[in-house]
Amino acid sequence: MEGFTTPDKPVDIAQVFPELAGLERTTVRLHPRQDAVTVRDSSLGGPLLWPAEEAWPVCTVDHPDERPLTSPEGKRLQRRREEILEEKRNYEYTGPHPLDGEYAELETSIRELRRVEFADDPAASLPMAPIAQFYARDIPELPFPDGTDVCQVLWCPTDHEPHYGPRPLVRWRNSADVTEIRAATEPDREFSDEESLPSPCRIWPERVTEYPHADDLPSAELRARIAEWEKGTEWTYYEHLSAAPGSKVGGWISWVQYPHWPECGRGHRMDHLLTVSSTESGGWQSWMPLEEQATTTFVKQVWYQLVDGGSSGTTIGLDEEFDATEMTYWGAVAPETVRERVVPEDRSGSGRLDLMLGDVGDVYVFVCAVCPDRPVGVEFQCC
Ligand SMILES: [Zn+2]
Ligand SMILES: [Zn+2]
Incomplete structure (x- = not known):
């Protein structure tokens, strides 16, 4: 196997809409396929080159938990939350409820208290799972901080309040610094979400050109003209001509719902680092690799x-x-x-990552390429 080849687009959309010139970006499609991978390989869901002297990361952040708090302060906060919920139940919507602010603060305080009260609970502290490892030799496009040549992405394989999705962690390292290797801590099968734990896959990076999701286009007027043009063709901009579906690095995002580009703490708009997708499917004429079409x-x-x-x-x-x-x-x-x-005929995607993120969802991981410590953001969207 030499890799995968995305077919040529059925339409050169930048010819039809010259305003798209300059908006094209290159993404690296990863084409994950289950295979034996080692810590020396770039992979999705494969083993990480993790130094023996560094503890395996454990997440203790806000896993949803319905159990009531037991401390006097916890009980007081929960009572107040119930009171507000009761008031909001009979509220006829005319704008944000006057108690919305207090409610949000209560939620935060309750989460903080829960971290303390349930600190020893196994469900509150979960080993993170390897999601991706990229060597600079395979994906030099990543914003590697000086002196690093490996990018590692892990996530905590369960939901997190308040956004309900896996919580990622990104590490950049110099592979030459890692002499003794630590094996990953096995995931906690009881409290992890099985469908957020990927099967190890080899990746086959392929660069393709993309155009923005319709809602990332610079004007509503252009969006409207594209929608009008779609009526006279069998192609749709979203499915066939804009951003690539599936797991990929960089480029535009094929949002499942709507654009949401996070900012870092210093106000920089973050870049798309990685999409981890439940499915590699999109408009097949545009995105199903020729090698796969030949056997489908x-x-x-x-x-x-x-x-x-x-x-x-x-x-x-x-x-x-x-x-x-x-x-x-x-x-x-x-x-x-x-x-x-x-x-x-068959779009089950077996032999891939075996993820089902919500209802065929995507996790988008973002990074600030300006801040030297590379803060990350995350967005989880599903159908
Ligand atoms: Zn977690
Ligand atoms: Zn920043």
Whole structure:
């Protein structure tokens, strides 16, 4: 296997909309596939080059926990929170509730107290899991601080308040400094979210050009013209022509929901470091590697409306023809309503990361490339 090749785009969108010139970015698609990987390899979900003298990281931050606090102060805070909730229950929305601010402060105080009260609880302290390791020789595009050549990403494999998603940690190191290696602490299978623990994958970096997600475009007017253009083609800007789906480094983000670019504590807008995705699927004509297309079975999806109302559909072989004159189980087909689409038969993505982040979600990890200590941010989005 030599790697993966993203097909050429069905349309050169920058030809259609010259305003897109200058907005293109290069992303590194990672194309993860399960394989044996070592601490000396770049990988997703593989073992990390971790120095023996450094403790394995453990996360103790705000894992959701419904158990009530037991200290007098904790009980008081919880009572007050209940009172506010009761008031808000009967509130007819005319803008933010006057007690919203107090409520947010209470939540923070309760979280802080919970850290103290449940400090010895195993569910409150979880070993972090290896998510990614990138050597500069494979992905030189990363903002390696001076003197480092490995970027390591871990996350705590469960939800975190208040944003409900895995919490990442990024380490930059010099591989030459690591002589004795520490093996990863096994994840706590009882309190971790199994679907946030990836299977070890080798990566096959490939550089591709992307354009921004529609909501990252500089003007609503351009967005509207692109939407208008889509009506006359079988391609959609989001699925086929903008940002690459799947796990990748740098470039634009194929937001599952809406753009949210975090800022570091000093007010710099952070860069996209890494997307870890539940799925590698996007518009297959644009994003399914040619090597994979060659071994994939394609089928035809057929949709139609029925003469007596309602609609239905079926799947047929690529060389079959749908006969609109034949009676279906649900009744006669209105022939002029038949629509067909060629799709890959199996999109289960087995043999990849085996992650299911929420409902087919993505975790976006951000880094400030200006601040020398490279602060990170995270955003979790799912359907
Ligand atoms: Zn955690
Ligand atoms: Zn910064």
